[in-house]
Amino acid sequence: xxxxxxxxxxxxxxxxxxxxxxxxxxxxxxxxxxxxxxxxxxxxxxxxxxxxxxxxxxxxxxxxxxxxxxxxxxxxxxxxxxxxxxxxxxxxxxxxxxxxxxxxxxxxxxxxxxxxxxxx
Numbered sequence: 001x002x003x004x005x006x007x008x009x010x011x012x013x014x015x016x017x018x019x020x021x022x023x024x025x026x027x028x029x030x031x032x033x034x035x036x037x038x039x040x041x042x043x044x045x046x047x048x049x050x051x052x053x054x055x056x057x058x059x060x061x062x063x064x065x066x067x068x069x070x071x072x073x074x075x076x077x078x079x080x081x082x083x084x085x086x087x088x089x090x091x092x093x094x095x096x097x098x099x100x101x102x103x104x105x106x107x108x109x110x111x112x113x114x115x116x117x118x119x120x
Contacts, residue, residue, distance in 0.1 A: 009067075009068040012099050015037050015040065015098050016041065016098060017066075018041075019041035019045075023038065040103075041101070043101045044097040045094075047097055048090070055082060055086075055087050058076070068092075068095060073087050073088045
C-alpha cells in the first residue's frame with residue numbers, strides 16, 4: 001500500500017529540486033508536465049521571504065535535499081547557521097504549498113493526520 005503522505009513529500013521534493021535547477025531556463029523547451037511543475041513552484045515561491053527562499057534553494061540543491069528528512073534538514077541548518085526548527089518549518093510549508101499549487105492536493109486537506117477532527 002502506498003503511504004500518501006510520503007508520496008506527497010517525495011513529489012514536493014522532486015518539484016522543488018527541478019525548480020531550483022531549471023528556473024532560469026526557457027520553459028518553451030520543456031514538456032507540458034515540466035512546464036506546469038515550474039509554474040506551480042513559481043506561484044508557491046511567492047509566499048516566502050528572500051531569506052526563506054535562500055533556505056529552500058540551499059537545501060534542495062544539496063544531496064541532503066533528496067528527501068524530506070528532519071535529520072538532513074537539521075544537519076543542513078547547523079552547517080549554515082540556521083535554526084533547525086525554522087528550516088524545517090520553511091521546508092514543510094514549501095512542500096505543502098507546491099503540492100497545493102500543482103493541484104495534487106486540495107488546500108483544505110491534511111496529510112498524515114488520522115482522525116482529523118475539528119477542535120470544539
